[in-house]
Amino acid sequence: MIKKEKVKLMTHLAIYEQNEGKEDMKTNEYYKSNYVSFQNFKRRLGVTIALILIFGGHFSIVFMNNLYEMEQLDYMKYGSVYLIIWLVAMVVYTIIGTMKYSKKYEKAKARIDDYKAILNRLNKLS
Amino acid sequence: MTGLLEIREIFIRLYKRYERMIMPIAKFIISLMVFFKLNNFLNYADKMSNPLVNIALALIVAFIPGNWFILITMLVIGTHLFFASLEAALLIGICMLIIYLLYIGIAPKLSYIIIAVPLLYGLNLHYTIPLFAGLFFGPISIIPVSIGVSIFYFSRYLPGLLEISSKELTDIPETLISMFQYLMNALLQDKAMLLTIIVFAIVIIITYVIKKLEIDYNWAIAVAAGVIINIIAFIIGKVILRVELSIIGLIFGNIIAGGILAITLFFSIVLDYSKAEKVVFEDDDYYYYVKAIPKIKINKAEKRVKRIN
Numbered sequence: 037m038i039k040k041e042k043v044k045l046m047t048h049l050a051i052y053e054q055n056e057g058k059e060d061m062k063t064n065e066y067y068k069s070n071y072v073s074f075q076n077f078k079r080r081l082g083v084t085i086a087l088i089l090i091f092g093g094h095f096s097i098v099f100m101n102n103l104y105e106m107e108q109l110d111y112m113k114y115g116s117v118y119l120i121i122w123l124v125a126m127v128v129y130t131i132i133g134t135m136k137y138s139k140k141y142e143k144a145k146a147r148i149d150d151y152k153a154i155l156n157r158l159n160k161l162s
Numbered sequence: 163m164t165g166l167l168e169i170r171e172i173f174i175r176l177y178k179r180y181e182r183m184i185m186p187i188a189k190f191i192i193s194l195m196v197f198f199k200l201n202n203f204l205n206y207a208d209k210m211s212n213p214l215v216n217i218a219l220a221l222i223v224a225f226i227p228g229n230w231f232i233l234i235t236m237l238v239i240g241t242h243l244f245f246a247s248l249e250a251a252l253l254i255g256i257c258m259l260i261i262y263l264l265y266i267g268i269a270p271k272l273s274y275i276i277i278a279v280p281l282l283y284g285l286n287l288h289y290t291i292p293l294f295a296g297l298f299f300g301p302i303s304i305i306p307v308s309i310g311v312s313i314f315y316f317s318r319y320l321p322g323l324l325e326i327s328s329k330e331l332t333d334i335p336e337t338l339i340s341m342f343q344y345l346m347n348a349l350l351q352d353k354a355m356l357l358t359i360i361v362f363a364i365v366i367i368i369t370y371v372i373k374k375l376e377i378d379y380n381w382a383i384a385v386a387a388g389v390i391i392n393i394i395a396f397i398i399g400k401v402i403l404r405v406e407l408s409i410i411g412l413i414f415g416n417i418i419a420g421g422i423l424a425i426t427l428f429f430s431i432v433l434d435y436s437k438a439e440k441v442v443f444e445d446d447d448y449y450y451y452v453k454a455i456p457k458i459k460i461n462k463a464e465k466r467v468k469r470i471n
Contacts, residue, residue, distance in 0.1 A: 038448065047452045050441035079268060086263035089256055096339045097346075132268065162445075 045158045052151055060144040060151075068141050076133040083129050084122070091118045170429060179455055181437045190224035193231060196277065197238060199284050203317065204242035232266065232273055247324050249337045253345070261309060272299065272306045279310025280317070289412075289419035292362040293388045296369030297381065297423065298430075304363045311362065315355035319348045354406065357399040365392050381427050389420040 063071060095114060102109055177184060197216040205211055219238070223231045236258045243251035266273040275295060282288045291310075295303035326340050349355065365388045372384035393416050400407045439454045 042445070043450060043452070046443050046445070046450065047441060047454055050443045050452070051439045051454060054439065054441060082263040082267050086260045089260055093256075093339075093342050096335075097343050100336070100339050129268070136268070 039161065042158065042161050045154050045161070049151065049154055049158070052147065056144070056147060057151065060147050063141060063144040064148050068138065068145075071141050072134055072137045075137040076130055079129055079133045080126055083125055087118075087122055087125060091121075173429065178438055182440070186224040189228075189231075190220050192281075193223035194220035196235060196281055199281065200235070200238055201242070204239065204246075204320075206242045206246035207244070210238060210241055228274065232277060235277060236262075247327055249327065249334055249341055250320075250324055253323075253338055253341050265305060265309065269302070269306070272303060275299070275303055275306035276310045276313065279307060280314040283314045286411075286415065287419065287422070289389075289392055289415040290422050292365035292392065293369055293385060293419055293423045294426070295362075296366035296388060297373055297384060297427070300370045301367055304366055307362050307366065308359045311355060311358050312349060315352055315358075316345070316349060319345065322348070353403040357396070357403055357405055361392065361395040361399060364395055382424070385420055385423045385427070388423075389416045392416050392419075 066074065095118075098109070098114065099106065194216060197219055198213075201211045201216060209215060219234060223234060236255075239258075240251055240255050243254050261276070266276075275291075279288070279291055282291055291307055295307050323341055323344060326337055326344060368391055369384045369388040372387050373380055377383070393412055396407060396412050397409065399405060400409075438456065441450075441452050441454065443450050443452075
């Protein structure tokens, strides 16, 4: 005989596994600090590549416009400005990334805890 | 009013029941519109302008995750530019990579706004953008809206950009730098773009703040305020910056935008946005094929207690 309560619980579990469950399980494989650090590292790498492209383009324009005065170009000044912008970008993206990925991890953990609670109820019914 | 609410209930019930069919069809239609508009505008690669190619691409987009749509759109743009100018394709490719690394990577869901902005401009519905963004996403949407507006205004400089070409392979680096400089100068001096970005940002913030207030009809007041601020700010900007702008188009566009937002809000007031699900599982005795349809929970007015001392 089919138990309605059991079907309802299994349906909830199956819906979760089909949707957010896959990503939540992957997220839950890490400790929170490791997950946030790894995601921030990927983000910072991406931002660094983007800034290298922007600074490269900007410096190329400066260089081409001052082709005959390249010895008089203040390379230290440009280097310092680029370094400061890069550092500020790193700090900003790390703050945003930490807030975002911490929140994502907490939500995933809460959903997995609900999933485990439903599993326990299902085990008691069986 | 009761009749309208009943109609809404019917629409929402139908939508939730058949969402699995409706979503791919909606994605197909929207992506087809985007690709047709893009191919008509760019039109450098004959094969990409073939309607069958557009339909095939739209069919692919209908069944893949949403993030891939942005990548496919970038590929279509890149392909057209490749046929027009290798340097332009390279430069635009680098710009798209920068946008992806700096923004789309960290906020993939909001990146749909970047594509929606030029599309809505093409449909002359661009005044809906800041109202919709402010009401549904908040100040965080200022960045993708600004990127979308920049992309739209940049498209006007594309013919000028494509005129810069290199005669030999060794000239490519110099051509790239000239193109980059042309692009930077054009965008930084475009007052219309600057005005649009500033006004849209102001409207987004104001609609968001009013929506958050604990007053009756806050959503309606937010839409009305957004429309009025949009009109006034653009008129002030037109006078100060001496930008070309049609006042009649501005007023009509904003009235239509207000109407569209009102209809959208009417249908969006449904809590717990979950879709119908089809799941298959088994136990020791049976295989289960289950279709779960979510119940509609309408947002009830919250009771606010005012203490008068």
